Amino acid sequence: MSKTLEFFFDLGSPATYLAYTQLPKICAQTDSRLIYIPILLGGVFKATGNASPATIPAKGRYMFQDLERYARRYGVPLKFNPHFPINTLMLMRAVTGMQLRHPEHFQAFIDCLFHAFWVEGRSLDDLATVASVLTRNGFDPDEVLALTGDEQVKAALKDNTDKAVQRGVFGAPSMFVGDELFFGQDRLEFVLEALG
Template sequence: MQQSARRTLEFFFDFGSPYSYLAYLEAPRVAQRAGADIAWRPILLGGVFKATGNHSPAEIPAKGRWSKTDLARWARKYGAPFRHNPHFPINTLMLMRAAMGYQRQDEALFQRYVQAIFQAMWVDGRNLNDPAEIGAVLAQAGLDPRAALAMIDDPAVKDALKQATEAAVARGVFGVPSFIVGEELFWGNDRLHFVEEALTE
């Protein structure tokens, strides 16, 4: 009997989204239960907002206050360490370019980088608006800050992130975290149960 092909969970994220951090912790569990693979899709949320007219919840005071409580609830549900970054909002352009650069270079380095930045952003409360602070985070993770800086300034990496963001918008992405299974789009950490259903259909 021929085994069915493994399905793929495309995961679109930006480090500036705390819900992306929570989904980053939970999506691998979902994929494992469903026997699926994850295709990591770093994109620039600012570019998505500009293209779609969407806005950050932080720009709406009532929603921003509610989100802090909601995030704490989800963190408790996942048993995840989490605290709101005191330096938020953080411009993630350099961070997302580096993510794209590492992904183009080496999957293991990419995964180490993603873990380090999410940890620094949403657990340790580091000021990732400061390039020196980013460099310190990378060095602590065993990554070369000079290599990361070179990737951030690489025109090919800049273009790759721009193209990835535009392609995501073209597929219907308007915020993060977003997930695509086949051609079906899901938005939000709280839609992962629907993602799991789609992966196992």
């Protein structure tokens, strides 16, 4: 029986973007099932007392240099987003809403948003920019925006975030194979071993 990899993610994390580019390959290689679990990273930080490495200038500069090294190693594009960090509440509600209401379009939805955020460097905390990105990718911005106000969607994102914290998540990307937590896109070798 194949194993399951739970991927707790927030679009606003560049390390999460890099993990997202690699996890489907890892799961295909190990005949594992990838489960995407949207969380609100700001909520995780608040609950755990953690903060983005970018809040420490020297660490932030190093982090982005290191992420660029990994992007080259993985052979994927990565552009530092000049609008980083942004409040991702609206985006992650939209992601959760698409997963709940339109699962058949979920992958294409996160694909276009990750690309806009970490390849194009778009300002995804601006409604007009988000609407433009969604329209260009075949999504109706009004329908997506309506999802962000859906009480069930709001509750699901909060529940995902609360459960992540209860399981020991303190940042993103966080991945679980069974009860074993792996944090960071630089731990994918361990994820591969755990799934192998």
